[in-house]
Amino acid sequence: MRFGFFLREAIRSMRRSAAPSFAALATVLVTMLVLGVFIPIVQATNGAANSVRGRVEVDVYMNNTATAADDSRVQSELLQLHHVKSVQFVSKEQAYKAQVATDPAAYALLGSNPLPDTFHVIPDNPSNVLIVHTEIAGSGSGGSPVDASINRVSNKQTDTKQILEVTNLVTITAAVLTVLLVLASIGLIANTIRLSLYSRRREVEVMKLVGATDWFIRWPFVIEGVIVGSLGALLAIVVLGVTKIALLDPLANNFALIAAPRTISFVLLIVVLLGSGALVSAVGSGLSLRRFLRV
């Protein structure tokens, strides 16, 4: 009975003040659209950055004379180092095959296999790559590599540093943008709600004089916020869904050039948008009302 009354009150006031309600709904719609586009973009960017970082590794080249015994010894030594996640062994034959595949003519001229056995050492965390590098290259006696059979450790310090810096920057920028966007959304929605409440402050005053408790006045506004927020988010989801099906999905199918980074699933996006739309409007309504309740 009580909830029914509040619901009817909310619907009544939405009908009676259609323009402010519509403005609030449009604000939620636009904000949620932007958010709905932005969330996958941020995720794709982060995904790309991470996949670049994932490729950061230390290459260890063995002497040409290294035997299979040397290889297995070095492999176990590498695995014992700190911050090493895994070690991938590429024998000289495997390396040769791979290279021949890329440029058969050049390697045919070469005649013999100049490539050494190689270890790709992958650090547990991309930012630890330099530590791993020094461990391998300089921890032996007199600044020599860990094992005598190691010929050379790849030295791509500057490249690696740049990759790490750039990807860090990208991730941080995306995070800052997300926070700013979320703040702007909340501010925008709260402001619109406050405007629509402002036009009804006299009504609130009268309600208080008749002896309505704060929550009695507040509930219909909160319910109205939930309805407006959900409707706005729902419309945004419909628009996003149509765009996805009409534009994005064919693109993904026809031009699989860029490996699609893993992004939020559409269902989860729907839940997030609906939830945040309804929650922000409801909390916004409830909070904005506070100043008018002081009569």
Place this chain on the structure above:
Amino acid sequence: MAIPAPRNARPAAAGTSAAPVIEFRGVSKRYSGGDVGLDEVSFSIERGAFVFLVGATGSGKSTVMRLLIKELDPTGGTIRVAGRSLNEITRRRIAFYRRNLGVVFQDFKLLPTRTVYDNVAYALQVTGGTRRDIRDKVPDILRLTGLSTKLHNYPNQLSGGEQQRVSIARAFVNHPPLLLADEPTGNLDPETSVDIMRLLYRINRTGTTVLVATHDQTMVDKMRRRVLELAHGRIVRDEATGLYTRDETTREFAQRLRAPSTRPPGVS
């Protein structure tokens, strides 16, 4: 049209205790700007009385009203309503306190988005009144105030007098023991004012204590009720009730109000 006996309301006229309905004791109100609203005002109003509060603009009439609905808190002294000190009422409980008051304002303060019926019903919904309650009481009170034909009109479709009637209906639908009216006739022509006063008198005769703030001197003179006059935040006149308390019917009352202005006997 007889006033229905107050249902489930306390017997207002019965005088369950000797405590006055309103008691101001040394009440002061200074506004933050330094203006003095009230200066050490003391008076009390007995149960079932009909009292006028007069004075020029800025004399403190509205301050008294706003203190009584606890929209403001006094800066000194104590106010008691039905024996209970208003200082003891927490912010949370104000809403419940206000349900025991009927309040009528010069600008009616109706909800513009609701019909006459819904405006009155809202006062019942606020207190958790059931649908049945509302169906029972609202038509009654609207008949009493002569608004039966305007049930489904919105406030902006009504005349000033009719709007004030709605506001009185809303104030009285809960049968509060105390009715406050702040300049109820301030926006109305003399003839309509008489109707409104008559309605207030009729409500008073059911046992409800009525306090009316007004600057309509002729009306006050004709009514011959107790008068409290404020000037610069002090009580400057408190004319005893004894002279005026002859019981009249509302018809006699209205006739007297409409009669050409004559000073009541005994008043210089």
